[in-house]
Amino acid sequence: MLKLIQDTLTSQVHTLWLVFKHAFVKADTVQYPEEAPYMSPRWRGRIILSRDPDGEERCVACNLCACACPVDCIALQKAEDEDGRWYPEFFRINFSRCIMCGFCEEACPTNAIQLTPDFEMAEYVRQDMVWEKEDLLINGTGKYHDYNFYRVAGKSIKGKDKGEALNEAEPVNVRSLLP
Amino acid sequence: MNWEVGSGLNIGVILLTVIIVAAMLIWVERRLLSLWQERLGPNRVGPFGLLQVVADMIKIFTKEDWVPPFADKFSFVLAPAIIMVAILLSFAVVPFAPGVGVIDSNIGVLFVLAMASIGAYSVMLAGLSSDNKYALLGSLRAAAQMISYEVFMGVSLLGVVALSGSFNLREIVLAQADGWYVIPQFIGFVIFLIAGIAESHRLPFDIPEAEQEICAGYHTEYSGMKFGMFFVGEYLGLVLISSLITVLFFGGWMGPEFLPPIIWFVIKSFIFIAFFILLRAAIPRPRYDQLMSYGWLFLLPLSLLNLLVTGAIILST
Amino acid sequence: MSLLFYLAAFVAVISTVAVILQTNVVHALIYLILSLLSVAVIFYVLGSPFAAVLEAIVYAGAIMVLFLFVIMMLNLGQHTRDQEKKWLSLKGWILPCLLAGVLLFQLVSVLSSYDQNMAPETVGVLEVSALLFGPYVLAVELASILLLAGLISAYHLAKK
């Protein structure tokens, strides 16, 4: 009995006092539409497709993001242009299914797909939640400014032959006997 | 007879004020909770969000009022009415200030207890007629909780009754002219406070409607204005318990001269309303069996002891 | 006052008849509560406010709650309602009606020999308690011992 009374005094009354003190603390929430809350740069929000520093599309249509997506909301189709670059013919994200998990960003080998700190994407028509490549593609490099996949990859495209990529040695001529 | 009926105007004004205050409490509670939880709370509709209550009312009145086909219609419709009527009737005996009050009954305290026990039917009928297992569980819990806590509530009041020598609430207030009863009856006050929370099943004793365990308990199947009546009924109960504490233990309308008596009454009651909301913000809900054993094994002996000691002191002086 | 009395008496009689005729147990209980409450009003009108509230607290507020509690656990469905309907046949009614009629006749003849004073003086809480703990203290103590015994045996049964 005594212990119960003591518990009541030390625990319950103490709790009441602690919670009461919160009346004099500034509120953590803000008046949202007028006052924007601070969003961390690594917040996982609206998805974009970025371009490399040369202004070309980064996406090489490898489908890794679509495989990684746990809710299967990415759909894309590979195409190839005349100088050998791969690119997505269409790239579609259904944001009514996307759970903003960021797995696609993790999976992407070219840093093309990125999540941004923006969440204001409500629509009145559900069909409008499906974004096409035109909607997703931005004119910038996103979070990774210097990265250019074709400059580090071994694939040859127009203006960059084999062996010209960063940290890449000239290809060995296997038919030559010279050292 | 030995009671006076207030004028019709008096009754009407008190009834309206009590209901409006109970409705405003929805807003007050949300603002206070958000204050203690470091949020802003509803502040959009009207100045400081005051019109939130009106918005809620419009919403609740225009919602579909649905009676499930499997429910027992007679008791289903009756249940929400009972709680409103029982609690509003209890306000009849509360003396708000000199000259303000509906009746001066010689059995005021007992009348409040009787109405509290009638109110228990509302919850039970609601759960029983809904034909829903969560509702039934909720009303079983409510019934057990309410009838057991009624006992401690009654016994804890008897100390005050013995000190003032009257069941009349107005005379109890007048008897506190030279000292509030909270000092000699502190244990009675604490027990009444706890039993009052349990009686109006507010958090932390909202076991009959514990959302996390049994949906919404006895009002799971209710919608529209019938749900609204349960909702407002809960706040009416809160106002009732707070004003009863004020009357029984804190000298009712008495206070220094510079404010009119009714203001003192409102201030004191509001402090208790705020305290109840603080309890809701701070204390977690106990388990059902903990609540019952706490009541029967701790509160009952304590209140009986309190009554015994009070009686002994009164007899010896 | 006497109007209030007749109104309450009317409600009490009607709701008691409804208790008997009702086949749904829960509805019957609600009518019984109503009847008890109107009897409480009658007590009040007859000048015994204390008995009135006790009627409301103890009978309507506590005992009936326990009844309802038990009914809640029993899960009575349509079949009990049908059973009740069967029992309400004319054949089963004749004898009880006759007996009740005899009782009613006796009651009326006894009551008519008294002079009816409708509004006697009020008996307050103080007078009742003075009587209870004065001349009738032995009865009160015996009743409380009986209740205590009931409490202890209920506790014992629940412990098993």
Ligand code: SF4
């Ligand atoms: S964030 Fe997650 S759910 Fe959304 S597209 Fe990327 S992988 Fe799919």
Ligand code: SF4
């Ligand atoms: S966005 Fe990245 S992972 Fe997805 S297809 Fe394009 S390159 Fe591959």
